[in-house]
Amino acid sequence: YPVIVRPSRSALSASTAHARLDVGWAGVPCITLRAETEWTETLEAGWNRLAGSDPALVGRLLADAAFMDRTRPRPALFGDGRSAERVVAALEDLDRGRGAGA
Numbered sequence: 001y002p003v004i005v006r007p008s009r010s011a012l013s014a015s016t017a018h019a020r021l022d023v024g025w026a027g028v029p030c031i032t033l034r035a036e037t038e039w040t041e042t043l044e045a046g047w048n049r050l051a052g053s054d055p056a057l058v059g060r061l062l063a064d065a066a067f068m069d070r071t072r073p074r075p076a077l078f079g080d081g082r083s084a085e086r087v088v089a090a091l092e093d094l095d096r097g098r099g100a101g102a
Contacts, residue, residue: 027070031061041077 030042035052042048049067051057063066 027074028071029061029068031058033058045075045077046072047074 016059030045030048031051032048033049033051033053037043037048037050039048043050046067051061066072
C-alpha cells in the first residue's frame with residue numbers, strides 16, 4: 001500500500017487507515033486526504049476531518065483552533081488500552097475459585 005503520512009507541528013495528514021485510527025488515541029488531529037473514510041468513529045469524535053484533495057480545505061482545517069486543540073478530551077473509541085490487565089485479573093479470580101486441590 002502506498003502510505004502518505006505528513007506530520008506537521010500539530011496535525012497529521014494521512015491516506016492510510018491505521019494512521020487515522022491512531023491519531024485520536026494519541027491526541028493528534030488528523031486531516032484525511034480522501035473524500036471518505038471507513039472509520040467514521042474518528043470523524044464523529046472530532047479528531048479526523050475529510051479534506052479530499054482540496055488544499056484550501058486543508059489550510060482551513062489547520063487554521064481551525066477548535067479542531068487543532070490537542071488538549072480536548074479523547075474518547076476511548078476502541079478501548080482504553082487496559083484489556084490485558086482485565087484478562088489477567090479474571091484469570092486470577094478463576095484460579096482462586098478452583099482452590100489448591102482442583
